[in-house]
Amino acid sequence: MSEVLLQQIEKLAAEAQTKSAQLRKGETIVEVDQRQLKNFIKRLVTETSARHLSTITGLDLDQNIGIIYHFWIERNTIHVKTFVPKTAPAALSIVDIVPGAILYEMEIHDMFGITFEGNPWIDKKLLLPDNWPSDLPPPLLKNANAAEIRKRLGLEVEKK
């Protein structure tokens, strides 16, 4: 089962002008450019049997923000990684291909500040409070300080 799947993924990766790498047995990672992403995911979901999206993770790398889509089928996990520059944090939404991704994209929008174009609920906050000050950086970036967030939101706890 996994041999067939690996070959399919390698073929799809080659068509998207990139390569796939095996992290360890049962885990594959593919780095895809932002422009090829929707096509790659659409073909992955329709042609192979990997249809279940576990979650979407955001990563803070120095110049870019990484977005990883985790797909899973039968002892194989496929990580699809893409990058978005910090100066222009905008990405394309995959809600029309995988409708279950709607809340995960809202979470990344709250925590990393990336807007997903095409997501119908992207202007709503999912996790952050309504009175979040707009000049604070999104919480999960490395330059966001937890003590400063507490002070700005008025949540300081008096220590004896």
Added chain:
Amino acid sequence: MPRRRAGAVIPEMFRQMLEKPSTQAYPYKQVKLPERFRGKLDIDPERCTGCAVCSLVCPASVITMVDTGTRIVGDRELKVRRPVFDLSTCIFCGECVDNCAFKALELTKQFEIATPNKSDLFMNKALSK
């Protein structure tokens, strides 16, 4: 296909009325605790040497090391430290007990530790040695 009816639990209800109740009459009767119960922390000051491993592994910042003097070893003067416990943040995980090489720490069976004074939960026993 079983028959739908209302009151299907009535036979069982009569049977349950003849059994003894399941509630324990705490605090009028003593509660029986299992052997591995994890309650309040206790230290044996005779065995503690001040190696500070417990304060490094505690996930809840309960243990602070405090200087209590010096001792002479050969021709050097070394600091002596002892732990001080703030048990109000303890999560009863037992990491300090597992990692103490001298078996000085123990989780007792005492669970009635709620108090309105925070200073009741400070444990300074180890400073006495």
Added chain:
Amino acid sequence: MIEQTGNAVRKEESAGLMKYSAENLVPFGPIHPALKEPEYFKLVLEGERIVEVIPRIGYVHRGLEKTAESRPWVQNMYMFERTCGICSFVHSLTYGQAVEGLTIYEIPRRAKFIRTIIAELERIHSHLLWVGLMGHWTGFETLFMWVWRDREVVLDLVEAISGNRVHKSMNAFCGVRRDMPEGMEDRIVERMKFLVDRANYYKQIVDTEETMLERTEGVGRISPDTAEKLCAVGPMARYVGLKHDIRLNDPYAAYEEVPFDIVTRKEGDAHALLKLRLDELIVSANMISYAVKHLPSGPIRIKIPPIIPAGEHSSHSEAPRGEIFYYVKSSGGRTPDRVKSRQPTLANLPTALEMLKGQTLADIPVVLTAIDPCFGCMDRMSFVDIESNKKWTWSGEQLRQYGISKYFPERSKKQARTHSQPGQEVTSTKLCYKEEGF
């Protein structure tokens, strides 16, 4: 989405989702002192039917992922154990597996069996709790009390093994921290037999008792295609017939060596969920009896150094509610670089929103409990009626009473509690918050 500009709301269309308009929308606070995980849903109604649901969560967001980046690896395990009370062991198990994959060490076989035993005990506890909650929200208080008393059997066993009823702290990297006590084998097998008998009795009650059948048959239907597209996990995928079980499809711990059957049902309503979870309880009890009798000997733990090599790894496992997913990235230090944890209730939320469309107002407690959220997340709701332009607020208790009064009007007339009718402003003392006009 309903946007508020003063008192009037505009009507817009966006990506297939209609935005409805209503006058004088009353805002509300879902923060309830007794809840573990409050959510709130804005429901758009037409008479009695629900047309659309909009969620808003984040009221107990504690910032665990940010905190995890500044604590050592072992201390994070205790922190992630406290994400949830009912599935605490599975959280620390999945985090442990994600980090162990970055090292070169193997887990001893006895430790895998002990992890399986505790995980299945937790599953029995969670399913018993859920069956009781279902009884409470449909008005069947007797079932609630009986099931929660049987739950004490499981909690006593857990306390005898690990020392605590809820947060077991049994997991460590590459092993477990405590061994099974001596002479527990017979006691565990006898208790499992007792639980299987009780579960069979409850299955019979659920099939014959008129209250449960009226309230749960045909409620909360969804098609298998929709469930798969919305990435439903756990029992929400299995109750429409999909064979999604991580213990079978991607085994971890000792699930390759302990035989079990996967439980699926085809009907796809809340009654099927009741029978599915009771069946899973019986399967878990048999697994525990098998594992306890075939426990291998050997070490229970390997101590590993506190610095984890660089790399990234992800791991998932089957919690009582669905799939828990952890992703860990290390850059070779004493603290992690990034930890991501995704709980199953978030993955089942789009499915829950789909289930609610087309149901009536009185079915909301049953549907929202059927997805097994973490403890009464729906205790605060506000309703907007389009046709008659009325607004009102209920607490969870009032909604439950309304549901009972709708289905069994003779029974509820005898109870002298507050009745709530749509459109009637409630002034009882059960309201915890008084809304000021917005």
